Amino acid sequence: MTEAAPDGQYDAWLDAIEAGEGYYLECANGHGWLPPRRICPECRSRDLGEERLPDSGKVTTHTTITVPTPQFEDDAPYVTAVADFGSVSITGMVRGIDPEDVEIGTVVGVEVGERVTTGDRAVVFRPR
Amino acid sequence: MSNPRVAGAGVTKFGKHPERTGRDLFAQAGLEALDQSGVDSDDVDALFYGNFMGELAEHQGHQGPLMAEAIGLDVPATRFEAACASAGAAIRAAVKDIRNGEADVIVVGGAERMTNIGTAAATDALAIAADDLYEVRAGMTFPGAYALMARSYFEAYGGSREDLAHIAVKNHEHALVNEHAQIQKEISVQDALEAPTIASPLGLYDSCPITDGAAAAVLTSEAYAEEHGLEAPVAVTGTGQGGDNLALQDRAHFAQTPAADAAAEEAYADAGIGPADVDVAEVHDCFTIAEVLAIESLGFYERGEGISAATDGETTRHGVMPVNLSGGLKAKGHPVGATGVAQLATIAWVLDGSHPRADAVEDGRIGVCHNAGGTVASTTVHVLEVAE
Ligand SMILES: [Zn+2]
Numbered sequence: 001m002t003e004a005a006p007d008g009q010y011d012a013w014l015d016a017i018e019a020g021e022g023y024y025l026e027c028a029n030g031h032g033w034l035p036p037r038r039i040c041p042e043c044r045s046r047d048l049g050e051e052r053l054p055d056s057g058k059v060t061t062h063t064t065i066t067v068p069t070p071q072f073e074d075d076a077p078y079v080t081a082v083a084d085f086g087s088v089s090i091t092g093m094v095r096g097i098d099p100e101d102v103e104i105g106t107v108v109g110v111e112v113g114e115r116v117t118t119g120d121r122a123v124v125f126r127p128r
Numbered sequence: 129m130s131n132p133r134v135a136g137a138g139v140t141k142f143g144k145h146p147e148r149t150g151r152d153l154f155a156q157a158g159l160e161a162l163d164q165s166g167v168d169s170d171d172v173d174a175l176f177y178g179n180f181m182g183e184l185a186e187h188q189g190h191q192g193p194l195m196a197e198a199i200g201l202d203v204p205a206t207r208f209e210a211a212c213a214s215a216g217a218a219i220r221a222a223v224k225d226i227r228n229g230e231a232d233v234i235v236v237g238g239a240e241r242m243t244n245i246g247t248a249a250a251t252d253a254l255a256i257a258a259d260d261l262y263e264v265r266a267g268m269t270f271p272g273a274y275a276l277m278a279r280s281y282f283e284a285y286g287g288s289r290e291d292l293a294h295i296a297v298k299n300h301e302h303a304l305v306n307e308h309a310q311i312q313k314e315i316s317v318q319d320a321l322e323a324p325t326i327a328s329p330l331g332l333y334d335s336c337p338i339t340d341g342a343a344a345a346v347l348t349s350e351a352y353a354e355e356h357g358l359e360a361p362v363a364v365t366g367t368g369q370g371g372d373n374l375a376l377q378d379r380a381h382f383a384q385t386p387a388a389d390a391a392a393e394e395a396y397a398d399a400g401i402g403p404a405d406v407d408v409a410e411v412h413d414c415f416t417i418a419e420v421l422a423i424e425s426l427g428f429y430e431r432g433e434g435i436s437a438a439t440d441g442e443t444t445r446h447g448v449m450p451v452n453l454s455g456g457l458k459a460k461g462h463p464v465g466a467t468g469v470a471q472l473a474t475i476a477w478v479l480d481g482s483h484p485r486a487d488a489v490e491d492g493r494i495g496v497c498h499n500a501g502g503t504v505a506s507t508t509v510h511v512l513e514v515a516e
Contacts (some may be wrong), residue, residue, distance in 0.1 A: 063275035065269055065272045065275075066326055066327065067251065080276070090262075
């Protein structure tokens, strides 16, 4: 069986988070994005540089998913949330906290975990 | 500039038809539309066809020619894909071509076969309308995405699950007389609140069902309709489309849908009307919260006020601004690629008086269709008016 090719800058970004060197891309006007980006869709700046991802972000919205796709069957129920890290927001699975206790404003750090169902890498948030 | 007329429309019974192929579903709707229109098939210039998940559900790409053939047409046929707004995008392209004089008759339509692969695989297929790398791999599902938007809405503006339940109750009640509807069952607010959660804060009754079905309509130029003495009293007078970042995380807020704002603004300007002129609307309520976001983007309500519209009875068939007289996606069903044209058919039938809920707006002259893709990263809005 042929092994699937990595997803370029996305997998490199996960590698960086795993190594404790998480980053995001920022244009000259302070718009933040996740890779790959060649242009800022907000201001069309092509001058995007890597900035260090802050150690923690705040949950801006969240849901506890009880009806998953097959790729997350054994993960459910799980919490998916969007967290605000300043110039950039990230979507991840929240672990290390009872789903009932996740709130808008919960402070989280970002790491790379594994999906229970498939063993694939996943962006994981943990309360800080 | 002359506005295209809706010369005929056809819609299959929406529901669970796992054994029916997409081509058979579309053939039924398309032939019904052609028959109803009185248009000679030789006069059709093109087929614009919406479909979202045909590769996953039927292992079938390149559906344009297949569907033209299924309704006996030998014409250029193109498939449009904009997730749940695929058919809306097909309508828009047809409206432009007819207005430009490039075509006199275009069949628009869409079909989706979904239940044959089961709920889990269909949930998986629907999820690919989101950003695969940054959303789907973080566990995002289609209901999950709207749950994130609903929670943001509650946080920003207030409202409750009970308000959402009133939307479900309303749309179920509207569908009771719609023979095309997947679900013809009255429910109570209590039923909705007690239903199992699928993605908090959304429950089973906040969600549209998984649906097989097809819809088609025949659009003609005004001149063609007149020359051929067609009975086509309803015209498409405005078209608009908006876009947004694909991933929710990249948007400024999750409780507003700027793509729909833009589509509505463009469609209203195109038709020379404003939201206050609209008598009736079919909006994209794939989830109850989506109806709230839609009626705010369409300008019927200020931000934060759409949530109580159903609770207050304003968007019911007895209210001042009836929304989703068909039952909406919620009760009528949501065969993704067909939905936009099914909405157009509903509004055309309401305005010409042939829809079973047309009595809700007896003197209605202007209706609007709002068709949204994914988490509203694509939206089309069309204005329909009684032209004669
Ligand atoms: Zn920028």
